[in-house]
Amino acid sequence: MSMSVFHRSALAEKMAQQVLATGVGVSSSSGLFLAAPRRTGKSTFMREDLRPTLSKAGAVVIYVDLWANKQADPGDLIASAIRDELSKHDGVVKRLSKSAGIDKVNLAGIGISWSHASLGKDVALSAALAALSDEVKAPIALLIDEAQHAITTDAGFAALFALKAARDELNSSAHFGLRIVATGSNRDKLAMLRNSKDQAFFGAPLVAFPPLGKDYVAWFCEGVGLSAQLEVDMVYRLFEQAAFRPELLAAAADHVRFDFALESNMVSEAFVKAVQGQIEMADAQTMRVIDALTPLQSSVLRVMAAKAEKYAPFDEAAMNSYAAVIKKIAPAETLVPDVSNVQQALAALQDKGLVWREKRGVYALEESTTAELLRSSGFLDGL
Ligand SMILES: Nc1ncnc2c1ncn2[C@@H]1O[C@H](COP(=O)(O)OP(=O)(O)OP(=O)(O)O)[C@@H](O)[C@H]1O
Ligand SMILES: [Mg+2]
Incomplete structure (x- = not known):
């Protein structure tokens, strides 16, 4: 748009x-x-x-x-x-x-x-x-x-x-x-x-800060200019699924708009599919980065996501959790988590844009949605 x-x-x-x-x-x-x-x-x-x-x-x-x-x-x-x-x-x-x-x-x-x-x-x-x-x-x-x-x-x-x-x-x-x-x-x-x-x-x-609401969605449906009118309630449900990100609706609309073979009675259905495709693409992008992590990096990320604001990267409980996750996801891994390699893993996660570090060494996920994605993918099971 x-x-x-x-x-x-x-x-x-x-x-x-x-x-x-x-x-x-x-x-x-x-x-x-x-x-x-x-x-x-x-x-x-x-x-x-x-x-x-x-x-x-x-x-x-x-x-x-x-x-x-x-x-x-x-x-x-x-x-x-x-x-x-x-x-x-x-x-x-x-x-x-x-x-x-x-x-x-x-x-x-x-x-x-x-x-x-x-x-x-x-x-x-x-x-x-x-x-x-x-x-x-x-x-x-x-x-x-x-x-x-x-x-x-x-x-x-x-x-x-x-x-x-x-x-x-x-x-x-x-x-x-x-x-x-x-x-x-x-x-x-x-x-x-x-x-x-x-x-x-x-x-x-x-x-x-409240997310954009149904009034925004109504405005979007009014102005989007597809060959058939989109139904506001239906689009609002999609918008919720898209975690209230306007760009996903806009990208889906472009996708539909440039499908010149599309009959107007198929526009709604195509739009639903396009939004779902956008959501999957956004998630898949993050998952690709996560899938490419080393076992230690992955375990550090998972424990951080599971513990949220209670996360303390170097305490004994965290070290034990890293080891447990590693054992589960990479049984052949011989590396034992310690302060120095966990520090390196945190730095790598920061470089990849997954983790954020406050000046005094407090760590948090760069995007809180990463925790939801990890959870829904089963990556936090047992933590
Ligand atoms: N009120 C709005 N009307 C139309 N589009 C909007 C509106 N608010 C946001 N958008 C669109 O959503 C996208 C994200 O908006 P914006 O950059 O304001 O979000 P943000 O929360 O500041 O993002 P970031 O977390 O990256 O800082 C942009 O493409 C923007 O054009
Ligand atoms: Mg911003």
Whole structure:
């Protein structure tokens, strides 16, 4: 299909209201975390619906996607998004030059520092955002897409702590507020940003970002332009089976659209088959990667998936589980799991995009759907 987007204005409206709300007992001032599986429309919603809605409500919106450039450090990506916004407001430079002694012709050269000190050419993030807040006299909404990547590097970690300081400063009565909305595709990973007291967003609400619904499916059926009308309830059931991924419907529609020999009374049936084919293809792709793993890698992946957030890669129970799985899937294997080869297996799984590692060595599945796939394929039996 074309580049068209189904707009979710009611959801954006509701969320913007919550995000911008102030008052007693409002926890969203600590930031709001939205979790939803891969490819279900998080970024599209942030960019196409939430960003304009927050702007319309009077906020200055800064959007940064920490996955946009996998080579760049997440800390730098956050800094440059903020710097871009600062540079749009002339008055900010004046304010900063007063407060931090910055050369006013040289905003482009200003570095954003994660520390509290604002010396020389570096200005502390909280000072920069405070200057912006005072200049625009409006709340600042910072939307961080794929926020879990911030905790994979030192600079990213530092940026989050600086943001917490900035948020506390800007949410004080002297300024106009900083609201941070973060998304991620894995609940466990996002939870790490807010579960422990030493994390920058301790206690921020983590909510499930709702998948696209029947209204989206109705819009899809209306606009898809096949030679026969698709029935909304039928397509919605397929959409559920497709784990709410719009791309699978779109690809199936293309498949049907280019089958020029198809009679219009066969369109529905062909569409059902095409969606199921898309689902199988998506699963098969992951299964091919999984099937090619060594017995140890496979056992590490299975134990991680089975234990979920209780997974501790190097404890005795895990070691025993790896050995048990290996014995089952590769009885001839002589390798005995130990800390060093498990470490290597984890690194290999990371390279293959199956596993994600937080800076301090906490591991999680890259995609939570991998666990479901392993389970339904019987790979977690007995674990
Ligand atoms: N509201 C929508 N209307 C039409 N298509 C959509 C909508 N939301 C998402 N899509 C389509 O679904 C696909 C995935 O969307 P998007 O990139 O927003 O998802 P995501 O959850 O951010 O994915 P990722 O996990 O890769 O970051 C894209 O092809 C996008 O065009
Ligand atoms: Mg995205």
